Amino acid sequence: MIKVMTVFGTRPEAIKMAPVILELDRHSEFESIVAVTAQHREMLDQVLRLFDIRPDFDLDIMSADQTLFDITTKALTGLDRVLTAAQPDIVLVHGDTTTTFVGALAAFYHQIAVGHVEAGLRTLNKYSPFPEEMNRRLTGALADLNFAPTATARENLLREGVAREKIFVTGNTVIDALHRTVRSDFVFEDALLKAIDYRRKKIILVTTHRRENLGEPMRNVYEALKQIAEEFSDVEIIFPVHKNPKVREIVDAVLGGLAQVHLIDPLDYEPFANLMSRAEIILTDSGGVQEEAPALGKPVLVLRDTTERPEAVGAGTVKLIGTDRSRVYDETRRLLIDRTEYDRMASAVNPYGDGRAAQRIVRALLRHYRLTDAPFEEFQS
Ligand code: UD1
Ligand code: UDP
Numbered sequence: 001m002i003k004v005m006t007v008f009g010t011r012p013e014a015i016k017m018a019p020v021i022l023e024l025d026r027h028s029e030f031e032s033i034v035a036v037t038a039q040h041r042e043m044l045d046q047v048l049r050l051f052d053i054r055p056d057f058d059l060d061i062m063s064a065d066q067t068l069f070d071i072t073t074k075a076l077t078g079l080d081r082v083l084t085a086a087q088p089d090i091v092l093v094h095g096d097t098t099t100t101f102v103g104a105l106a107a108f109y110h111q112i113a114v115g116h117v118e119a120g121l122r123t124l125n126k127y128s129p130f131p132e133e134m135n136r137r138l139t140g141a142l143a144d145l146n147f148a149p150t151a152t153a154r155e156n157l158l159r160e161g162v163a164r165e166k167i168f169v170t171g172n173t174v175i176d177a178l179h180r181t182v183r184s185d186f187v188f189e190d191a192l193l194k195a196i197d198y199r200r201k202k203i204i205l206v207t208t209h210r211r212e213n214l215g216e217p218m219r220n221v222y223e224a225l226k227q228i229a230e231e232f233s234d235v236e237i238i239f240p241v242h243k244n245p246k247v248r249e250i251v252d253a254v255l256g257g258l259a260q261v262h263l264i265d266p267l268d269y270e271p272f273a274n275l276m277s278r279a280e281i282i283l284t285d286s287g288g289v290q291e292e293a294p295a296l297g298k299p300v301l302v303l304r305d306t307t308e309r310p311e312a313v314g315a316g317t318v319k320l321i322g323t324d325r326s327r328v329y330d331e332t333r334r335l336l337i338d339r340t341e342y343d344r345m346a347s348a349v350n351p352y353g354d355g356r357a358a359q360r361i362v363r364a365l366l367r368h369y370r371l372t373d374a375p376f377e378e379f380q381s
Helices: 011-025 042-050 069-088 098-109 132-142 151-159 175-183 189-195 218-233 244-255 269-276 287-295 312-313 325-337 340-345 357-369
Strands: 001-010 030-036 090-094 113-117 145-148 167-169 203-207 235-240 261-266 281-284 298-302 319-320
Touching: 001 011, 001 069, 001 098, 011 042, 011 090, 011 113, 011 175, 011 287, 011 357, 030 069, 030 113, 042 357, 069 167, 090 357, 098 113, 098 235, 113 132, 113 357, 132 218, 145 151, 145 357, 151 269, 167 357, 175 235, 175 269, 175 287, 175 357, 189 235, 203 218, 203 269, 218 235, 218 244, 218 287, 218 319, 218 325, 235 244, 244 261, 269 325, 281 287, 281 325, 287 312, 287 319
Parallel strands: 001 030, 001 090, 090 113, 113 145, 145 167, 203 235, 203 281, 235 261, 281 298, 298 319
Antiparallel strands: none
């Protein structure tokens, strides 16, 4: 059996790696070993519960107000021990977090092959998003197999000199996870979410967490949202606030105590995905949400100056608006009052996947280890 170790640590990595782990479990050719750094704790554990994943190794590294140095050093020494104990044939990492980069580095130090899931996303701006752009480039430099979600991501890798035969266009596993999770008859357990009249109210769903948005940029966004809430009585702003205390402090200071603004804890993935499907507009600086919302036909205003996910911007469902207060206010207001503009942005598109990305990744692994002759059929958007 080929030993495949998945290494991840944060909420989005867990959501996007879960379909791969479930697919590996369906193949007796592979022994699936799961190692989590737990760079996130509660936000990671809710995903593990939902997909019924029990890690074989848990480094439990998270600390309050952790720095990049804390995460990097703790994960690297912890993974050294894990790799020594488990001796996998290949390590799979996902995306662009510090766990991702360190997982690839630790595997390289042990001369173990690296597979990079969600490879090839680029802004080409070293500091935006920070530190994710460098995390994914450094991971790319260490990767032996690159699972690129889209043709654009493959082009980025080819431009950097990655050999074509090492790149597999698979679609993004986030769409696999979404397909398993969103249901039209979903009933919220949470009393607030259950009580909302989704036909009468316009739900604006908000998430923010990017390190480069901490401080003034976030404050500007929240000021704009406050103005929107004051102006539109049919709007309910639902804001599951990231656990980072640096985010919470600013959110509470600007938006605390407003009747139409619901500041809640991060939602578990299942209610969150189902809430996205009932929202009117989504404002976010998240990467994953930029991929999910277009598949649900929801307009997304991205609170960033750059994006490594240009496909949905091209399709018109996502708009990059930055964090300037008046721009955030104007763009949100426009979607609330201009039906034509709203409808233009609200058509469902699927540039990121068709729900079969994990199958393609596992097929590519089977082929890599010469365990199948079945052809690899790449994702076509
Ligand atoms: C991290 C990733 C980012 C990813 C994001 C997804 C890095 C450097 N950043 O950013 O790429 O987009 O996760 O959400 O890899 N906390 C808790 N409980 C949790 C999770 C976080 O209390 O379950 C708090 C802790 O105080 C922690 C802080 O949030 O110190 C920040 O977490 P961290 O992983 O460093 O940064 P994120 O902004 O979450
Ligand atoms: N998400 C969630 N609960 C929330 C907010 C987001 O489950 O309260 C999910 C969301 O559906 C997406 C992922 O978390 O799949 C995105 O994570 P995040 O925005 O933290 O990170 P990023 O994608 O920016 O790396």
